[in-house]
Amino acid sequence: MRFRIFAIFLVLIALPASAAEMTYVDLVKRYTDLEALAVLPAVGEKCQQASSYDRASVYDETTDKYIGWDANGDGGGVIRMEGDEAVFAEMEGPGCIWRTWSALAGRGNLKIYLDGASEPVLDTPFDRYFDYSKDIFDLPSLVNIVSEGRNLYVPITYQKSCKIVADKDWGAYFQFTYTTFPKGTIIPTFKKDMPQEDLAALKQTDRFLRYRLGRDPAGVRKGETCETKSFTLAPNSNNVISKLSGPRAITAIRLAIDPAWGADAEKQLREVVLKISWDGEKQPSVWIPLGDFFGAAPGIQKYKSLPMGVTDKEMYSLWYMPFAKDAVIELQNDGDKAFPIKLSIASAPLSRDINDLMRFHAKWHRDEFLPTEPERAIDWTMLKTSGKGRYVGVMLDVRNPKGGWWGEGDEKFFIDGEKFPSTFGTGSEDYFGYAWCSPNYFQNAYHNQTRQAPDNRWASLNRWQIADSVPFQKSFEGYIEKYWPNDRPTLYACTAYWYLAPGGEDAYSGLEPASERTDYCHETN
Numbered sequence: 001m002r003f004r005i006f007a008i009f010l011v012l013i014a015l016p017a018s019a020a021e022m023t024y025v026d027l028v029k030r031y032t033d034l035e036a037l038a039v040l041p042a043v044g045e046k047c048q049q050a051s052s053y054d055r056a057s058v059y060d061e062t063t064d065k066y067i068g069w070d071a072n073g074d075g076g077g078v079i080r081m082e083g084d085e086a087v088f089a090e091m092e093g094p095g096c097i098w099r100t101w102s103a104l105a106g107r108g109n110l111k112i113y114l115d116g117a118s119e120p121v122l123d124t125p126f127d128r129y130f131d132y133s134k135d136i137f138d139l140p141s142l143v144n145i146v147s148e149g150r151n152l153y154v155p156i157t158y159q160k161s162c163k164i165v166a167d168k169d170w171g172a173y174f175q176f177t178y179t180t181f182p183k184g185t186i187i188p189t190f191k192k193d194m195p196q197e198d199l200a201a202l203k204q205t206d207r208f209l210r211y212r213l214g215r216d217p218a219g220v221r222k223g224e225t226c227e228t229k230s231f232t233l234a235p236n237s238n239n240v241i242s243k244l245s246g247p248r249a250i251t252a253i254r255l256a257i258d259p260a261w262g263a264d265a266e267k268q269l270r271e272v273v274l275k276i277s278w279d280g281e282k283q284p285s286v287w288i289p290l291g292d293f294f295g296a297a298p299g300i301q302k303y304k305s306l307p308m309g310v311t312d313k314e315m316y317s318l319w320y321m322p323f324a325k326d327a328v329i330e331l332q333n334d335g336d337k338a339f340p341i342k343l344s345i346a347s348a349p350l351s352r353d354i355n356d357l358m359r360f361h362a363k364w365h366r367d368e369f370l371p372t373e374p375e376r377a378i379d380w381t382m383l384k385t386s387g388k389g390r391y392v393g394v395m396l397d398v399r400n401p402k403g404g405w406w407g408e409g410d411e412k413f414f415i416d417g418e419k420f421p422s423t424f425g426t427g428s429e430d431y432f433g434y435a436w437c438s439p440n441y442f443q444n445a446y447h448n449q450t451r452q453a454p455d456n457r458w459a460s461l462n463r464w465q466i467a468d469s470v471p472f473q474k475s476f477e478g479y480i481e482k483y484w485p486n487d488r489p490t491l492y493a494c495t496a497y498w499y500l501a502p503g504g505e506d507a508y509s510g511l512e513p514a515s516e517r518t519d520y521c522h523e524t525n
Contacts, residue, residue: 021186024194027096027155028201030467031142031445032208032217034307035320037392038249038357038499041471044182046415049423050089050164051175052077053410059420070378070481072408074426075104075172085111088164089176094185095162098468099177100152103426103435105130106171113165114158114189121192122156126170136192139202141209141445147438149430153446154202155467157190173426173435177468209445213304214311216251216318216346224251224348232340233272233333241343242329246279247354248347250321254314255290256342257300264337266291266299270517271335278323278359279502287510288364289517290331292495293317295395295462298518301450303443307393307464310450319392319497321360322350334514358389358499363508366493366516367486371479379412380482383496386475387504393464396432396480397493403455405437406490409481416474423470428480432461464497493517 030036056071078086093115105127111120122129128136130150132143142153156162164176181187208217233239244250261268269291276286291297294315295308302310307318321327327347333339350357369384371377382394391413400406407428412421425431429438433447437456442449451460470476476498484490500506511517 020182024155024157024188024190024198025201027157027187027467028198028205031153031205032306032466034216034318034466035218035249035351037390037466037469038320038322038360039352040356040358040388040501041390041473042182043473044180045471046180046422047177047465047468047470048180049175049177049425050091051424051426052088052173053424053426057424061419066373066375069375070483074410082165084168085165086168086170088166088174089162090164091158091162091178091180093158093160093162093180094183094187095158095178095180096187097156097162097176097178098153099175100129101175101430101433102126102130102150102171103148103173103430104171105150106169108167108170110164110166110170112156113163114156115160121190126166137202139206141206142202144444146444146447147434147440147442147449148436149434149438151433151444151447153467155190157187159187159189173430175426175430177423179468209306213306213445214309214316217306218251221251221348221351224346226252226344226346228342228344230340230342232338233331234338235333235336238330238332240328240330242327242345244323244327244329244345244347246323246325246327247350248323248327249350250323250327250345250347251318252344252346253317254344255294255316256314256344257312258340258342260340267518268335268337268339269300270298271333271514272339273332273334273511275330275332276321276360277328277330279325283506283509284330285359285361285500285506286363287508288362288495289511291315292364292395292397292493293362295495296448296450297395297397297460297493297495301460303441303448303450305443305448305462305464306445306466308462319360322354322357323359324354358501360497361385361500361506362495362497363506364493364495364511365508366491366512368508378409378481378483379479380409380492382411382478382480382494383498384477385498385500385504385506387500388473389471389476389498389500389504391465391470391472391476391478391496391498393462393497394478395460395462395495398459398461398490399493400457400459400484400490402488402490403457406456406459406484407437407480407482409483412479412481413470414475414477415470415472431480432463
């Protein structure tokens with residue numbers, strides 16, 4: 001008896017203190033849980049991506065150099081061949097695949113093996129994974145084809161391991177974005193014939209994303225209040241709009257669209273700057289042109305997604321923004337014309353200890369913190385920050401007046417000092433959820449193309465990483481390849497969104513002058 005008690009004791013002390021158990025329903029809820037993005041990441045939590053990137057891109061440890069860093073054959077890279085089968089990915093658990101994407105899924109079967117099973121849990125032609133009308137996933141908001149990009153947002157969970165292989169004729173191009181949870185985390189293994197409770201949670205999420213975008217997924221929070229202010233920003237002025245006392249969290253910001261803006265809206269929404277400072281900080285954590293803040297720019301570009309959107313009546317943000325002592329919201333008009341504003345700010349008491357929560361950051365920039373290594377000239381920096389946090393998305397504004405395809409550049413995320421990125425993509429349009437440089441507008445809960453001029457002369461896109469947010473303990477460096485130089489001209493402007501624990505480094509100190517923000521690409525005819 002004493003031996004049994006001692007053995008049980010040894011098992012208990014061997015488990016990590018942070019060990020947690022999550023149900024499949026818990027994981028489905030992450031697709032709409034904006035508050036969870038502010039929670040400090042656990043040690044051992046990682047988000048990575050398995051993709052078909054060109055394996056000619058390598059890091060040479062002996063020379064500390066990047067070789068073939070602009071290699072562009074991104075459609076067929078695999079780990080190895082096992083007979084006639086291509087091995088796409090091998091992951092150790094506990095983990096969850098959040099997003100599966102392809103540009104050219106074919107009729108060859110894709111097989112997913114979980115936890116060392118001898119038979120795959122899913123074994124069907126690759127293209128059928130993305131057809132919600134078939135018998136796999138009848139969830140049109142989570143499973144769809146958008147501007148030729150195939151997206152599957154259904155969690156595929158595993159406790160011990162996951163192996164993904166494909167038969168010949170599987171097609172080309174793939175991405176699997178997945179989270180590995182801390183050791184000791186207990187999660188269920190995915191089943192094709194899932195329990196009714198799990199299926200009901202997926203359908204509920206699908207309905208919300210189809211019919212209720214623009215509303216806070218958390219509903220009306222206990223103690224939530226909303227203040228609305230109408231005023232006119234004088235030219236060349238800085239205005240404190242609101243001061244909130246904490247501990248509390250901003251839960252929504254809504255900007256009414258004023259018909260009086262007229263033809264000047266595009267220019268003025270770049271001239272007016274939104275600034276938000278948390279807890280007496282000297283440098284605002286949010287510093288961004290007002291229009292760009294809402295994820296579509298420049299001007300009024302209509303779309304609806306989960307955290308952000310622009311409708312006929314308003315621009316909205318539903319990012320969860322906690323603070324301990326105070327929040328100061330300012331609007332700075334750098335233009336020479338007055339600008340009428342009607343702004344609503346909702347806030348609510350915190351539902352958890354402020355010490356477990358990070359601060360929201362959003363910064364707009366062009367060409368900041370570009371790599372200095374010559375062999376990495378292809379990499380364009382979207383975000384570079386240090387400390388503990390989560391990357392949650394980006395809006396990219398591309399001005400390309402000579403036309404033609406502007407990108408084809410892979411995204412690369414280096415976490416906590418990695419020498420080789422744990423996320424390595426297959427193309428700019430692939431990261432944003434579409435494919436083949438499609439010129440069509442599209443909207444989705446997690447990725448959107450809100451502006452597209454003929455022949456790709458102007459594109460504005462966004463991608464939100466909600467369930468698949470990218471946690472980091474020490475640092476995050478996110479890049480996207482940029483093939484055309486600024487003097488072509490082809491010019492990028494980026495807004496990065498992330499959470500950062502107090503004490504972390506946000507080195508983006510401010511914006512370019514208004515003349516630079518509005519003179520988009522120094523366009524030449």
